[in-house]
Amino acid sequence: MENPCLSPVRVWRGRASALPASLCRGGASHALLSVSVAPEDTVQSVRARLVDELIRATAGAQARPEDHPALCRLFEPMARQACAGAPSDRADPAAPEPPLAAQPWQLADDPQTYAERAGWWIVVDGSWNHELSDTVPCREQAQAIADRLNAAYPGAEWYRHWFCVTAPLPVLVTEAGHVV
Secondary structure, eight states, X not given: OOOGGGOOEEEEEEOGGGOOGGGGGGGGGEEEEEEEOOTTOBHHHHHHHHHHHHHHHHTGGGOOGGGHHHHHHHHHHHHHHHSOSOTTSBSOTTOOOOOOOXXXXXXXXXXXXXXXXXXXXXXXXXXXXXXXXXXBSSHHHHHHHHHXXXXXXXXXXXXXXXXXXXXXXXXXXXXXXXBO
């Protein structure tokens, strides 16, 4: 059952630093939620992130893992309405590449795969799909490399889709009878 108080409407696309001030002036009349969007993201992946944001905004830390499927079923129709298109379509083909978000990643402690470098560290981007460094023996070295790479992009921000949701956000009762 869809709650008419919670019909998210996409109101803007862009980076947080360029968010129009007029969208932030709603006060208690609305909540502003956003989800990150990268060029490869599908409509379905953006819908899933919006559902997660709606759950976070309504249930927050009070949500129990066992309530997650029921909360997803509650918010999925709203996310479908807010993010039009076929699930496999690209959500925003004009979206820019995401920020680097370099971070250390430890290789598996598997000598058969990594030989003498098993358990060593590399630096990967925020998607975890691209290796950005050679292997180094300790996390501290990998973190220093990641810090240097991230410093080269100090103003990097995720491109986002912003949604306005009418507030106040309701108290929810799940099928299991838990109040969130």
